[in-house]
Amino acid sequence: MPGYKQPCRYCNELISSDANVCPLCGKVNPVGSPRCPKCRNPIKVDWKKCDNCGLPLQTACPKCGQPTFFGDYCDKCGARLTVVCPQCKKEQPPLGELCAECGKPLKGGKKS
Numbered sequence: 001m002p003g004y005k006q007p008c009r010y011c012n013e014l015i016s017s018d019a020n021v022c023p024l025c026g027k028v029n030p031v032g033s034p035r036c037p038k039c040r041n042p043i044k045v046d047w048k049k050c051d052n053c054g055l056p057l058q059t060a061c062p063k064c065g066q067p068t069f070f071g072d073y074c075d076k077c078g079a080r081l082t083v084v085c086p087q088c089k090k091e092q093p094p095l096g097e098l099c100a101e102c103g104k105p106l107k108g109g110k111k112s
């Protein structure tokens, strides 16, 4: 029902239970379950894999390089777990080597 409020998982302020972005702290998916970055299935922070698409739910943070739960934000540094395609500028979860939008490599092609 409309008007029902829930605490934001990041700042604990009461916000609308259907908010996609917290109006107070600006983080995405502030209420309810975290969602799989690939298929948007509701997931839990202690899961190893998404039970719908099988995506491993541990990843290396693109910002700090530490292993983190593959939710919306890094457990360690709080960075948004997304990368921006150098070709088409589409922001996306780091699901693989190639852009989900244009199919080009997400990292400038340099291998050291």
Ligand SMILES: [Zn+2]
Residues within 6 Å of the ligand: 008, 009, 010, 011, 012, 013, 022, 023, 024, 025, 026, 027, 030
């Ligand atoms: Zn918040």
Ligand SMILES: [Zn+2]
Residues within 6 Å of the ligand: 036, 037, 038, 039, 040, 041, 050, 051, 052, 053, 054, 055
């Ligand atoms: Zn999934």
Ligand SMILES: [Zn+2]
Residues within 6 Å of the ligand: 061, 062, 063, 064, 065, 066, 074, 075, 076, 077, 078, 079
């Ligand atoms: Zn990080």
Ligand SMILES: [Zn+2]
Residues within 6 Å of the ligand: 085, 086, 087, 088, 089, 090, 099, 100, 101, 102, 103, 104
């Ligand atoms: Zn792209």
